[in-house]
Amino acid sequence: MPKKGTRKVCDNGHTFYKSSDCPTCPTCEKLKEPASGFLGLLSNPARNTLLYYEINTIQKLAGYTEKEILAPQNPMKHAIILGIIGTVLSAVGAVVAADLGPVWYAWTLAVIAIPIAWLGGKLYEMKHAASGSEYIIKQ
């Protein structure tokens, strides 16, 4: 079977084929994989992204919120989107499961989802503005 792409040889002498300009040697990358630890459970590019930001232990990863990892840019926009999702899911729950509890409770969840999400986004922005820290992923 013919190999696809351009034949390349890395500095360590491994021969590989790439159809793009990517110079990364798959054999060298495989050798760099940690044998243990949580990074050994991840594949690239997730592992290399964490290592780029010096997150190499589960303790360092635990120091970040889910939102800091997943929504680093424009946190308020992401908070409002989560609020909208919360409103829609709460409204669906209020209609579908109306007989499971008080009606006011289910509809209150739908009404406060966006303000609570906005408050969360605002607190996040204030926390990072006060500490001078930047979001984890910078561009």
Ligand SMILES: [Zn+2]
């Ligand atoms: Zn190599």
